[in-house]
Amino acid sequence: MRLYRAHAVVLRTHPIGEADRIITMLSPEKGVIRAVAKGVRRTSSRFGSRLEPFSVVDLQCYEGRSLDTVTQVSVIYPYHQLITRDYDLYTAGAVMVETTEKVAEDDEPNPRIYELLVGALNALSRRRxxxxxxxxxxxxxxxxxxxxxxxxxxxxxxxxxxxxxxxxxxxxxxxxxxxxxxxxxxxxxxxxxxxxxxxxxxxxxxxxxxxxxxxxxxxxxxxxxxxxxxxxxxxxxxxxxx
Ligand SMILES: [Zn+2]
Structure with a gap:
C-alpha cells in the first residue's frame, strides 16, 4: 500500500461501523479524497476533533482500492471551531462544502477550487x-x-x-x-x-x-x-x- 501526504479541506464526515468515520475531503493535488478514520468516534481517539467539516488539515493516508485510510492528521486552519460557533456562518459554510463536493467529484484535481474554498472559509470564519x-x-x-x-x-x-x-x-x-x-x-x-x-x-x-x-x-x-x-x-x- 502506498502512503501519501496531502493538504485538504474536510467537506463532510459520516459514521461507519462502531467507531469509525468516512471523511470526504478536497485536496489541491488529489481532488476529492474519501478516507476512513479508524476509531475517530472514541473519546480516546488520537485524531481527536481534527477531522471535522471546514477545517484545513495536513494528513497522511494509506491509499486503498476504494477508500484510503488516515494514519496521521494535524490541523492547519481550525475553521470548524470558528464556523460552527455561529448558525449563519454554519449554514453558509455547509452550502459551500456541499456544492464543492458535487462540482469537484469525478473531475481532475483542480488547485484553483481548493484555493477558492480555503479563501472563502477564511473570509467566513473571520466575518470579513x-x-x-x-x-x-x-x-x-x-x-x-x-x-x-x-x-x-x-x-x-x-x-x-x-x-x-x-x-x-x-x-x-x-x-x-x-x-x-x-x-x-x-x-x-x-x-x-x-x-x-x-x-x-x-x-x-x-x-x-x-x-x-x-x-x-x-x-x-x-x-x-x-x-x-x-x-x-x-x-x-x-x-x-x-
Ligand atoms: Zn436575447
Missing part, C-alpha cells in the same frame, strides 16, 4: 463580509472556474443589451425580452448589479449591498449552481452506464 455575500461570491467564482460563469450585462442567448433584468438559469444569465425562457424570472436590478460586482471581485461596492439583496443573490447563485451540478451528475451517470 456578510455570510450571504461570501456564499454568493464563492458559488459564482466556482461556476466561473467550472466554465459556467453567468452573464450579467448582455443577453446570455443573443448578446443584445438587456432592458429588464430577467435572469434565466437554463440560458446562463440575464436574458433580453426576445429570448425569455419559461423559467426566466426578474430578481430586480440591484441583485443583477451585485452579481456583476461579485463576479468581478468588487468587494468595496458589494459590501454596501442591503442584506435583503445579498440574500436574494445568494439564493439565485445557489439555484444557478444546483442546476449545473444536477446536469453534471446526470451526464456522469450516463457516462458510467455507457
Amino acid at each position: 463580509h456578510a455570510p450571504d455575500l461570501v456564499v454568493a461570491s464563492y458559488l459564482l467564482r466556482l461556476m466561473t472556474i467550472a466554465g459556467w460563469s453567468p452573464s450579467w450585462t448582455v443577453c446570455a442567448v443573443c448578446s443584445n443589451m438587456i432592458t429588464e433584468p430577467f435572469f434565466s438559469v437554463e440560458s446562463g444569465g440575464v436574458v433580453c425580452e426576445d429570448c425569455l425562457s419559461p423559467n426566466a424570472f426578474n430578481p430586480g436590478s440591484e441583485v443583477i448589479k451585485l452579481g456583476a460586482q461579485l463576479t468581478k471581485g468588487n468587494w468595496e461596492e458589494a459590501d454596501l449591498a442591503p442584506p435583503a439583496i445579498a440574500h436574494d443573490l445568494a439564493l439565485l447563485a445557489t439555484k444557478y449552481t444546483q442546476w449545473h451540478v444536477e446536469r453534471k451528475i446526470r451526464s456522469v451517470a450516463v457516462r458510467e452506464r455507457g
Whole structure:
C-alpha cells in the first residue's frame, strides 16, 4: 500500500461501523479524497476533533482500492471551531462544502477550487463580509472556474443589451425580452448589479449591498449552481452506464 501526504479541506464526515468515520475531503493535488478514520468516534481517539467539516488539515493516508485510510492528521486552519460557533456562518459554510463536493467529484484535481474554498472559509470564519455575500461570491467564482460563469450585462442567448433584468438559469444569465425562457424570472436590478460586482471581485461596492439583496443573490447563485451540478451528475451517470 502506498502512503501519501496531502493538504485538504474536510467537506463532510459520516459514521461507519462502531467507531469509525468516512471523511470526504478536497485536496489541491488529489481532488476529492474519501478516507476512513479508524476509531475517530472514541473519546480516546488520537485524531481527536481534527477531522471535522471546514477545517484545513495536513494528513497522511494509506491509499486503498476504494477508500484510503488516515494514519496521521494535524490541523492547519481550525475553521470548524470558528464556523460552527455561529448558525449563519454554519449554514453558509455547509452550502459551500456541499456544492464543492458535487462540482469537484469525478473531475481532475483542480488547485484553483481548493484555493477558492480555503479563501472563502477564511473570509467566513473571520466575518470579513456578510455570510450571504461570501456564499454568493464563492458559488459564482466556482461556476466561473467550472466554465459556467453567468452573464450579467448582455443577453446570455443573443448578446443584445438587456432592458429588464430577467435572469434565466437554463440560458446562463440575464436574458433580453426576445429570448425569455419559461423559467426566466426578474430578481430586480440591484441583485443583477451585485452579481456583476461579485463576479468581478468588487468587494468595496458589494459590501454596501442591503442584506435583503445579498440574500436574494445568494439564493439565485445557489439555484444557478444546483442546476449545473444536477446536469453534471446526470451526464456522469450516463457516462458510467455507457
Ligand atoms: Zn436575447
